[in-house]
Amino acid sequence: MQAIDDQSTGGIRAMADVYGPNAGVPTAYEAVRRLAGENAVVVFSTSGCCMCTVVKRLLFGLGVGPTVVELDLLPSSSAASDVHAVLFHLSGCGKMSPIPAIFVGGKFLGGIDTLMACHINGSLIPLLKDAGALWL
Template sequence: MQVAKKTGIRMASNIAIESEASATMKLDNPYEIVRQLAATNAVVLFSMSGCCMCTVAKRLLFGLGVGPTIIELDHHVAGPDIQAVLFQLAANGRQPVPAVFVGGKFLGGIETLMACHINGTLVPLLKEAGALWL
């Protein structure tokens, strides 16, 4: 499991994300934080530490053998701002957390994640994104 503190995100007023090439990009707005995290990780899960549906999403992904990058919004300095961006992405006023990105694209919340798992489309999506090899 990867947590924000271990992915190179510095908790400061200007948030920086370090790529593997050691280049640093300063990100001042939460939309760019979300975009950059989604673009640089196969699977990103935005979560709240006390959320039972977030736990369900984590257990499903871990159970499939995926090691998602997990951002606990209640422990992140830009958490409320990121959550506002996720609320805009979630359609029809749905709960924005958990929010799952696969292969740089917004998959959705717990309903979409579970629906993809049940109808058999989740594993192919994860393989295509490089999160699963088998």
């Protein structure tokens, strides 16, 4: 899998628009909330993370085209750090990394463990359908 695909480029552009000079200066929380609210599925990832690759492959394999934001490829390391802090707060995961972080239907789903649990127990497909990420 390539480090940057069409979906991750779209996520980077979306974050750049939020943090861009014409967008004012939103907080990282506002940027994450806006991105999650405007897309059916959003994955915050880093390009070299194997668990992030698993999440993206699962979602693409199910026919979902998530908006992927590769934090390490954002134009501003400050923006990436701020977003990472917001995800860390949302995940409430203590000392563990909040990446990958998955939002479905504008709501924070969790990380890979939550996504895999939903997939195994059969609740992932209905969540994706309700969010408008799947039509079948």
